Amino acid sequence: MVYSIIYKAVFELEEKGLGFIGAGNMAGAIINGIVGTKTFPAQKIYVYDINTEKSEALKKKAGIQSVPSLDELVKNCSILFLAVKPQNFSEVLADLKPFVNDRILFVSIAAGISTSYITRELGCNCPVIRTMPNTPLLVGKGATAMCKTANVADEDFQLVQSLFAACGTVTVLDEKQMNAVISVNSSSPAYVYLFAKAMMDSAVKQGIDAATALELICQTFEGSAEMLRQPGLTPESLIKMVSSPGGTTLKALDVFYAHHFEGIVDEAMKACTKRAEELGK
Numbered sequence: 375m376v377y378s379i380i381y382k383a384v385f386e387l388e389e390k391g392l393g394f395i396g397a398g399n400m401a402g403a404i405i406n407g408i409v410g411t412k413t414f415p416a417q418k419i420y421v422y423d424i425n426t427e428k429s430e431a432l433k434k435k436a437g438i439q440s441v442p443s444l445d446e447l448v449k450n451c452s453i454l455f456l457a458v459k460p461q462n463f464s465e466v467l468a469d470l471k472p473f474v475n476d477r478i479l480f481v482s483i484a485a486g487i488s489t490s491y492i493t494r495e496l497g498c499n500c501p502v503i504r505t506m507p508n509t510p511l512l513v514g515k516g517a518t519a520m521c522k523t524a525n526v527a528d529e530d531f532q533l534v535q536s537l538f539a540a541c542g543t544v545t546v547l548d549e550k551q552m553n554a555v556i557s558v559n560s561s562s563p564a565y566v567y568l569f570a571k572a573m574m575d576s577a578v579k580q581g582i583d584a585a586t587a588l589e590l591i592c593q594t595f596e597g598s599a600e601m602l603r604q605p606g607l608t609p610e611s612l613i614k615m616v617s618s619p620g621g622t623t624l625k626a627l628d629v630f631y632a633h634h635f636e637g638i639v640d641e642a643m644k645a646c647t648k649r650a651e652e653l654g655k
């Protein structure tokens with residue numbers, strides 16, 4: 375069902391495909407989600423990477439097409455995903471400039487890179503969608519934030535949202551929120567893994583084997599996230615629900631508060647946003 379709607383939208387555009395510049399981790403995660411859910415036909419997805427081993431490996435894994443040059447990519451695609459590191463944007467956009475026209479829709483997944491930077495470097499008035507996905511896309515549980523330039527057609531925006539929705543949720547934001555959101559959904563899996571590691575290490579020191587601890591921690595994270603989603607429950611009310619007066623949890627929380635846990639998280643998230651701003655300069 376989804377397949378046919380999207381197929382129609384894109385093929386009405388130009389009978390062309392989706393192109394990915396960069397065949398790295400994130401491009402692989404997005405493509406696997408799209409192909410695995412049949413949201414878009416694999417034979418109409420093209421990838422170009424400066425490292426041909428990477429594009430060939432992704433071609434083989436996902437059953438998509440790989441092309442040897444940006445020129446070939448533009449010939450085959452009406453939507454181009456920019457899936458290289460922010461540090462490589464300047465060279466990629468300069469290489470793309472001779473081939474672009476105002477009808478190509480760009481979809482960036484890069485941290486810190488603004489839509490105006492992309493159009494300025496390309497020297498065109500191309501429509502641009504700026505996204506911020508996260509690695510849980512790989513298991514179909516991604517959380518992607520996105521915004522668009524004013525000239526992106528509603529139908530195209532819907533289409534791109536559907537591609538990311540194939541492997542998780544999609545939230546539309548204003549561009550001014552796109553740097554800060556990295557600290558919320560995109561870098562944040564790393565904080566969760568750090569917290570999980572610290573809990574595992576402590577569990578092992580206390581005589582619980584790592585595998586058992588990991589499974590208990592994962593189930594606790596999943597259950598806690600589900601509780602946070604219940605109407606009427608808040609982080610504060612849920613903390614209270616766990617904390618028996620005179621009990622164990624309050625003793626643990628005392629340690630977190632003594633070390634200014636919330637201040638540490640705030641400082642870390644602001645450092646993340648600051649780095650996104652630097653990458654965009």
Ligand SMILES: NC(=O)c1ccc[n+]([C@@H]2O[C@H](COP(=O)([O-])OP(=O)(O)OC[C@H]3O[C@@H](n4cnc5c(N)ncnc54)[C@H](O)[C@@H]3O)[C@@H](O)[C@H]2O)c1
Nearest residue numbers: 396397398399400423424425458459460462483484485507
């Ligand atoms: N990793 C994450 O958690 C995450 C989350 C959200 C967004 N992002 C963004 O996704 C983008 C890609 O990150 P990644 O983790 O997939 O990186 P990656 O290093 O795995 O992939 C980048 C790919 O770009 C290729 N490349 C470099 N220069 C190129 C060029 N000139 N032409 C074509 N290909 C070129 C590299 O060979 C590599 O395969 C970044 O901009 C990052 O900010 C990453």
